[in-house]
Amino acid sequence: xxxxxxxxxxxxxxxxxxxxxxxxxxxxxxxxxxxxxxxxxxxxxxxxxxxxxxxxxxxxxxxxxxxxxxxxxxxxxxxxxxxxxxxxxxxxxxxxxxxxxxxxxxxxxxxxxxxxxxxxxxxxxxxxxxxxxxxxxxxxxxxxxxxxxxxxxxxxxxxxxxxxxxxxxxxxxxxxxxxxxxxxxxxxxxxxxxxxxxxxxxxxxxxxxxxxxxxxxxxxxxxxxxxxxxxxxxxxxxxxxxxxxxxxxxxxxxxxxxxxxxxxxxxxxxxxxxxxxxxxxxxxxxxxxxxxxxxxxxxxxxxxxxxxxxxxxxxxxxxxxxxxxxxxxxxxxxxxxxxxxxxxxxxxxxxxxxxxxxxxxxxxxxxxxxxxxxxxxxxxxxxxxxxxxxxxxxxxxxxxxxxxxxxxxxxxxxxxxxxxxxxxxxxxxxxxxxxxxxxxxxxxxxxx
Amino acid sequence: xxxxxxxxxxxxxxxxxxxxxxxxxxxxxxxxxxxxxxxxxxxxxxxxxxxxxxxxxxxxxxxxxxxxxxxxxxxxxxxxxxxxxxxxxxxxxxxxxxxxxxxxxxxxxxxxxxxxxxxxxxxxxxxxxxxxxxxxxxxxxxxxxxxxxxxxxxxxxxxxxxxxxxxxxxxxxxxxxxxxxxxxxxxxxxxxxxxxxxxxxxxxxxxxxxxxxxxxxxxxxxxxxxxxxxxxxxxxxxxxxxxxxxxxxxxxxxxxxxxxxxxxxxxxxxxxxxxxxxxxxxxxxxxxxxxxxxxxxxxxxxxxxxxxxxxxx
Numbered sequence: 001x002x003x004x005x006x007x008x009x010x011x012x013x014x015x016x017x018x019x020x021x022x023x024x025x026x027x028x029x030x031x032x033x034x035x036x037x038x039x040x041x042x043x044x045x046x047x048x049x050x051x052x053x054x055x056x057x058x059x060x061x062x063x064x065x066x067x068x069x070x071x072x073x074x075x076x077x078x079x080x081x082x083x084x085x086x087x088x089x090x091x092x093x094x095x096x097x098x099x100x101x102x103x104x105x106x107x108x109x110x111x112x113x114x115x116x117x118x119x120x121x122x123x124x125x126x127x128x129x130x131x132x133x134x135x136x137x138x139x140x141x142x143x144x145x146x147x148x149x150x151x152x153x154x155x156x157x158x159x160x161x162x163x164x165x166x167x168x169x170x171x172x173x174x175x176x177x178x179x180x181x182x183x184x185x186x187x188x189x190x191x192x193x194x195x196x197x198x199x200x201x202x203x204x205x206x207x208x209x210x211x212x213x214x215x216x217x218x219x220x221x222x223x224x225x226x227x228x229x230x231x232x233x234x235x236x237x238x239x240x241x242x243x244x245x246x247x248x249x250x251x252x253x254x255x256x257x258x259x260x261x262x263x264x265x266x267x268x269x270x271x272x273x274x275x276x277x278x279x280x281x282x283x284x285x286x287x288x289x290x291x292x293x294x295x296x297x298x299x300x301x302x303x304x305x306x307x308x309x310x311x312x313x314x315x316x317x318x319x320x321x322x323x324x325x326x327x328x329x330x331x332x333x334x335x336x337x338x339x340x341x342x343x344x345x346x347x348x349x350x351x352x353x354x355x356x357x358x359x360x361x362x363x364x365x366x367x368x369x370x371x372x373x374x375x376x377x378x379x380x381x382x383x384x385x386x387x388x389x390x391x392x393x394x395x396x397x398x399x400x401x402x403x404x405x406x407x408x409x410x411x412x413x414x415x416x417x418x419x420x421x422x423x424x425x426x427x428x429x430x431x432x433x434x435x436x437x438x439x440x441x442x443x444x445x446x447x448x
Numbered sequence: 449x450x451x452x453x454x455x456x457x458x459x460x461x462x463x464x465x466x467x468x469x470x471x472x473x474x475x476x477x478x479x480x481x482x483x484x485x486x487x488x489x490x491x492x493x494x495x496x497x498x499x500x501x502x503x504x505x506x507x508x509x510x511x512x513x514x515x516x517x518x519x520x521x522x523x524x525x526x527x528x529x530x531x532x533x534x535x536x537x538x539x540x541x542x543x544x545x546x547x548x549x550x551x552x553x554x555x556x557x558x559x560x561x562x563x564x565x566x567x568x569x570x571x572x573x574x575x576x577x578x579x580x581x582x583x584x585x586x587x588x589x590x591x592x593x594x595x596x597x598x599x600x601x602x603x604x605x606x607x608x609x610x611x612x613x614x615x616x617x618x619x620x621x622x623x624x625x626x627x628x629x630x631x632x633x634x635x636x637x638x639x640x641x642x643x644x645x646x647x648x649x650x651x652x653x654x655x656x657x658x659x660x661x662x663x664x665x666x667x668x669x670x671x672x673x674x675x676x677x678x679x680x681x682x683x684x685x686x687x688x689x690x691x692x693x694x695x696x697x698x699x700x701x702x703x704x705x706x707x708x709x710x711x712x713x714x715x716x717x718x719x720x721x722x723x724x725x726x727x728x729x730x731x732x733x734x735x736x737x738x739x740x741x742x743x744x745x746x747x748x749x750x751x752x753x754x755x756x757x758x759x760x761x
Contacts, residue, residue, distance in 0.1 A: 072720045072723075075507065075508060075723060079508070079511060079723075097508060101508055101509075213615070214700060214701040214702060215701070260594070260595060261594050261612045262593070262594040262612070262615065263615075264614075264616070264704055265594065265614050265615040273595070274595065279595070402508075406508075409722070413703075413705055413706055416703055416704055416705050417704060417706065418705075419704070420615065420616070420617045420703075420704035420707075422617045422704060422707065439722065
């Protein structure tokens with residue numbers, strides 16, 4: 001009897017979906033195209049897309065593009081108004097440019113009766129990724145907001161704690177200032193054969209993993225440091241604060257001596273490889289979406305236990321992939337539905353279960369993700385909530401200038417030159433200022 | 449009977465053809481497809497680039513804008529980063545081409561003198577050429593990897609220093625040169641080998657009978673006779689090296705900083721990252737002009753030689 005009732009219930013539940021599938025023939029489906037980043041939870045996304053197609057008479061074509069090419073490919077299609085992409089994926093710094101140039105459609109009206117959904121986006125993230133000049137421009141579906149990932153087993157080892165206190169005069173713990181972070185980096189930098197946790201090292205060990213390769217991540221790392229000084233990459237007058245950048249750059253250079261030599265060629269995946277290879281003790285300001293990757297260290301390095309915390313001084317890069325609807329889309333309504341679906345609660349729950357880092361407060365704070373059984377996948381959610389809380393109300397001029405994307409794509413060059421020792425921190429700051437002025441044709445406009 | 453009829457019909461056909469189309473028009477007709485391709489894919493884009501180079505053209509600020517005269521040319525000439533990229537390109541071209549020529553010719557002589565395995569060696573030498581720089585560059589990036597790369601692993605086994613091949617700004621460009629030399633030396637070697645094998649035997653037999661030293665034979669016979677082939681390879685490799693892009697894009701992305709940023713990579717960054725099509729087009733025009741002038745000087749002796757041979761023929 002129970003089985004019959006259960007079967008009937010299942011059939012009743014399945015009926016509308018089946019009816020929908022029957023009602024919508026493949027030929028009737030409205031095609032929309034989503035340009036997104038290759039390799040970022042592509043499999044999980046495919047499942048979510050299938051879920052959307054089951055409920056909507058839409059066919060979603062997913063175009064996976066390498067991260068380094070995504071921005072230029074999208075801009076070219078937007079400028080040409082080709083309609084090749086209905087939904088685009090934007091980095092935080094690209095939102096203002098796309099909005100200002102009319103490349104994407106505002107979704108303020110669309111969300112007028114969906115306020116609860118909009119309010120569920122972590123407010124700090126929403127302020128930086130969704131809002132521009134009072135309008136809503138889409139929904140973020142993924143966040144790579146930065147924090148601090150470290151080897152907890154090292155920071156909590158009694159012998160190491162004792163040695164650290166003897167050398168620096170204070171307790172070894174999760175750093176709350178960048179000065180403490182630097183001390184920890186120095187303390188754990190050791191040569192092959194030296195002792196670590198009472199055992200001799202089989203290879204050189206480094207105090208910190210840095211992303212100083214020829215990629216934009218170097219400025220993501222430095223953003224937290226700049227912001228914790230009370231400065232920003234651009235002043236309210238739209239110019240680069242040379243002194244503040246020089247200071248942050250000098251702090252970065254001071255850390256380079258405690259990082260593996262490969263720091264000059266790697267980005268986040270390289271740092272994670274160093275962590276999993278047992279080469280480094282901690283990260284700098286680092287993308288927390290990499291937590292599931294970092295947690296693998298516990299199985300790969302004997303005795304390792306990973307920890308995650310807010311970055312020192314509670315300031316870190318706030319990053320998210322914004323989904324927005326192209327102004328040249330021929331099916332904007334369906335595209336907006338898709339954005340609302342991927343950024344919505346149900347899809348985000350599925351995304352989080354697959355190891356993705358959600359953007360919604362309701363998902364990040366869901367008790368099931370705080371369960372120790374899920375620690376390897378979602379152990380960073382609590383820290384993310386804390387970061388969003390600490391940075392409440394924060395805005396950066398870099399994300400509010402329509403030249404943000406171009407600046408973001410350029411700033412790595414002088415910063416990396418300095419990290420490699422080719423130029424000084426001062427020269428890097430001055431070169432950055434000159435290049436930004438050239439990009440903006442003078443002081444950069446800031447549109448909040 | 450039927451056979452003789454068909455033969456006579458076949459004989460009549462060539463006589464009828466000139467009446468339909470002259471040789472001149474027939475030859476024009478033959479080159480029309482090639483000319484159409486050149487027109488659509490080379491000349492029209494060139495004309496468009498020339499037009500853009502005289503305008504304000506920021507794709508993210510209104511697209512192709514107003515006529516600005518020579519402003520873009522002035523800006524590019526005053527751009528330090530442009531000249532730095534020109535310097536990188538020249539440094540790369542000179543070092544890579546010299547190394548490839550020297551090694552390639554030496555390898556060609558070695559293979560030419562070999563008694564066994566010539567075919568296998570020739571086949572193996574085609575491998576680096578048969579794969580695109582984007583793919584082989586990826587392999588080399590892993591070989592160069594400071595932490596996990598094979599190169600440093602073997603250097604470590606030999607207790608030799610393990611350089612940061614792509615991260616150390618003092619050697620990053622030479623790492624790109626080394627990659628290019630690995631990929632293109634076989635090309636020089638194969639062409640030089642083909643040239644060597646095509647040389648007539650009689651002068652060398654006569655020199656041997658006269659007791660000429662190896663050095664003298666090389667200096668007075670081999671190299672002078674190989675000169676046209678080697679010169680052609682030199683020109684081809686130089687043109688290709690100046691266009692350096694793939695290796696930089698895959699190995700270093702122009703870094704550290706801009707140490708390996710070639711002219712074409714800077715052009716790409718200006719055009720497709722900053723979307724300043726005006727500056728990018730201006731740089732492309734400069735690039736084209738420089739290449740045309742250089743090619744004219746470089747190819748003049750070769751063209752002269754060809755025309756002399758043609759007139760002799």
